[in-house]
Amino acid sequence: xxxxxxxxxxxxxxxxxxxxxxxxxxxxxxxxxxxxxxxxxxxxxxxxxxxxxxxxxxxxxxxxxxxxxxxxxxxxxxxxxxxxxxxxxxxxxxxxxxxxxxxxxxxxxxxxxxxxxxxxxxxxxxxxxxxxxxxxxxxxxxxxxxxxxxxxxxxxxxxxxxxxxxxxxxxxxxxxxxxxxxxxxxxxxxxxxxxxxxxxxxxxxxxxxxxxxxxxxxxxxxxxxxxxxxxxxxxxxxxxxxxxxxxxxxxxxxxxxx
Amino acid sequence: xxxxxxxxxxxxxxxxxxxxxxxxxxxxxxxxxxxxxxxxxxxxxxxxxxxxxxxxxxxxxxxxxxxxxxxxxxxxxxxxxxxxxxxxxxxxxxxxxxxxxxxxxxxxxxxxxxxxxxxxxxxxxxxxxxxxxxxxxxxxxxxxxxxxxxxxxxxxxxxxxxxxxxxxxxxxxxxxxxxxxxxxxxxxxxxxxxxxxxxxxxxxxxxxxxxxxxxxxxxxxxxxxxxxxxxxxxxxxxxxxxxxxxxxxxxxxxxxxxxxxxxxxxxxxxxxxxxxxxxxxxxxxxxxxxxxxxxxxxxxxxxxxxxxxxxxxxxxxxxxxxxxxxxxxxxxxxxxxxxxxxxxxxxxxxxxxxxxxxx
Numbered sequence: 001x002x003x004x005x006x007x008x009x010x011x012x013x014x015x016x017x018x019x020x021x022x023x024x025x026x027x028x029x030x031x032x033x034x035x036x037x038x039x040x041x042x043x044x045x046x047x048x049x050x051x052x053x054x055x056x057x058x059x060x061x062x063x064x065x066x067x068x069x070x071x072x073x074x075x076x077x078x079x080x081x082x083x084x085x086x087x088x089x090x091x092x093x094x095x096x097x098x099x100x101x102x103x104x105x106x107x108x109x110x111x112x113x114x115x116x117x118x119x120x121x122x123x124x125x126x127x128x129x130x131x132x133x134x135x136x137x138x139x140x141x142x143x144x145x146x147x148x149x150x151x152x153x154x155x156x157x158x159x160x161x162x163x164x165x166x167x168x169x170x171x172x173x174x175x176x177x178x179x180x181x182x183x184x185x186x187x188x189x190x191x192x193x194x195x196x197x198x199x200x201x202x203x204x205x206x207x208x209x210x211x212x213x214x215x216x217x218x219x220x221x222x223x224x225x226x227x228x229x230x231x232x233x234x235x236x237x238x239x240x241x242x243x244x245x246x247x248x249x250x251x252x253x254x255x256x257x258x
Numbered sequence: 259x260x261x262x263x264x265x266x267x268x269x270x271x272x273x274x275x276x277x278x279x280x281x282x283x284x285x286x287x288x289x290x291x292x293x294x295x296x297x298x299x300x301x302x303x304x305x306x307x308x309x310x311x312x313x314x315x316x317x318x319x320x321x322x323x324x325x326x327x328x329x330x331x332x333x334x335x336x337x338x339x340x341x342x343x344x345x346x347x348x349x350x351x352x353x354x355x356x357x358x359x360x361x362x363x364x365x366x367x368x369x370x371x372x373x374x375x376x377x378x379x380x381x382x383x384x385x386x387x388x389x390x391x392x393x394x395x396x397x398x399x400x401x402x403x404x405x406x407x408x409x410x411x412x413x414x415x416x417x418x419x420x421x422x423x424x425x426x427x428x429x430x431x432x433x434x435x436x437x438x439x440x441x442x443x444x445x446x447x448x449x450x451x452x453x454x455x456x457x458x459x460x461x462x463x464x465x466x467x468x469x470x471x472x473x474x475x476x477x478x479x480x481x482x483x484x485x486x487x488x489x490x491x492x493x494x495x496x497x498x499x500x501x502x503x504x505x506x507x508x509x510x511x512x513x514x515x516x517x518x519x520x521x522x523x524x525x526x527x528x529x530x531x532x533x534x535x536x537x538x539x540x541x542x543x544x545x546x547x548x549x550x551x552x553x554x555x556x557x558x559x560x561x562x563x564x565x566x567x568x569x570x571x572x573x574x575x576x577x578x579x580x581x582x583x584x585x586x587x588x589x590x591x592x593x594x595x596x597x598x599x600x601x602x603x604x605x606x607x608x609x610x611x612x613x614x615x616x617x
Contacts, residue, residue, distance in 0.1 A: 114274075114278055
């Protein structure tokens with residue numbers, strides 16, 4: 001446990017009815033790192049993300065982001081806190097009645113008082129940064145492909161230059177080329193904007209390519225944290241199956257070739 | 259920021275919340291000094307790059323000094339991603355544009371009407387196909403929709419018709435009393451309710467209740483690709499989804515019409531008794547002796563046609579829903595408005611027809 005942890009979760013317990021998802025979960029995320037959260041289906045990866053950003057009130061435990069408690073914060077503090085992070089949901093979660101440009105401008109419009117030209121220029125930069133063509137600015141979300149929607153969602157998440165970006169399965173449903181491009185994009189933006197990235201993923205290639213550290217969720221807690229190499233030595237059947245399965249070997253082999 | 263000796267000196271935090279106060283449109287300089295900048299984000303970098311571009315355009319070759327390594331990286335990223343045109347100017351709307359809009363609107367309405375008639379044809383053909391092959395009729399679905407659109411609508415339809423009967427008796431009494439012709443209130447109520455109001459108002463309520471429900475149900479299925487999935491499984495959405503709804507509505511609307519007629523006459527009778535002293539016995543005998551049964555017939559003949567209009571419009575608009583949630587809402591309201599409009603149009607045409615035929 002270090003002092004400069006940007007996100008710190010202690011003893012988190014979340015329950016849905018009688019079903020306990022997290023049972024005393026501890027996790028620290030350091031400033032500037034890309035942390036990959038992995039785990040089997042139903043181990044509460046997305047639930048953890050929702051708890052950290054305050055969309056879900058946990059039953060017990062403490063979550064601090066930037067040293068402030070997310071759980072028992074006043075509405076005013078929460079609003080201030082919220083400006084410092086961006087969230088990208090699984091399918092982009094773009095507002096379907098707004099164009100891409102309006103979607104990216106939405107957080108600026110809500111949080112800040114900018115002139116129309118400034119806002120439009122900044123939105124155009126963000127949209128180009130995530131690799132969307134300029135003509136995508138005026139398209140509606142329903143006219144975009146799945147990969148483009150995710151990119152637009154990412155652009156909205158970084159609209160206010162947040163310090164932390166939460167990404168929920170950013171590469172799920174993308175083809176390998178699109179997924180690799182998204183990984184590169186995440187790494188690029190991390191170094192350009194100094195982001196901390198909280199990445200919920202199933203994608204072994206993403207884990208290899210961009211994650212500094214990996215946290216494995218199982219049995220309601222964080223089973224292990226460490227680099228990809230350290231994961232190979234964790235003695236737990238699920239971790240072994242996950243990181244030593246045929247797909248993991250393929251991803252590892254590919255990385256060594258590169 | 260300040261401009262001294264040909265050097266733009268920027269200081270403090272250049273962040274999204276602070277850049278709006280900067281005046282970047284003035285002054286000439288060869289150097290932009292970022293040495294005093296403590297924090298820089300994309301918006302700040304955008305401001306710096308905009309300034310740099312303006313100086314370049316003025317024929318100068320500005321240098322950026324004093325930036326840290328990460329700030330230089332960020333400036334490079336932003337420079338690479340600057341939008342090409344500086345805000346495409348919004349074109350002015352001319353008279354020709356407005357005319358074009360009207361023209362496009364008219365053509366769209368025409369095309370939609372054609373599509374609606376095409377849809378009607380397909381549904382009618384499917385229903386005849388089902389009559390020839392009764393084993394393919396989905397009875398469970400029909401009964402389910404009969405309950406949804408018919409049985410569950412009985413309370414609201416009966417209450418509405420009852421109140422209309424009350425209103426007619428009340429208003430009619432006030433006028434007829436002047437001529438001492440109170441007893442004609444029975445004819446007034448009977449003819450207007452049986453011939454027109456009972457079935458027309460029932461159809462309007464059903465359009466608002468069930469037509470919108472059809473559009474919303476089919477529209478959300480369309481949005482979640484359920485209808486495409488159905489097609490790939492070899493199921494015809496018209497046969498599975500549309501036909502049961504339309505058939506159920508065509509069976510139930512006449513029933514609802516009869517219920518509305520009874521409730522309307524009942525309300526009228528009660529009000530006549532209270533207001534005019536026309537006893538229920540007198541009301542009944544006058545109703546039977548003076549009102550031709552054809553008045554009831556004329557009303558009920560229209561019911562299946564109204565039902566067909568409501569069902570077809572409701573399902574058609576549902577099938578038009580695209581990928582976004584907004585079109586679902588828009589088409590649901592279109593569905594209600596269009597079906598009520600078409601029901602009233604059809605009613606007017608029936609009136610003319612029956613008048614010419616002398617029924």
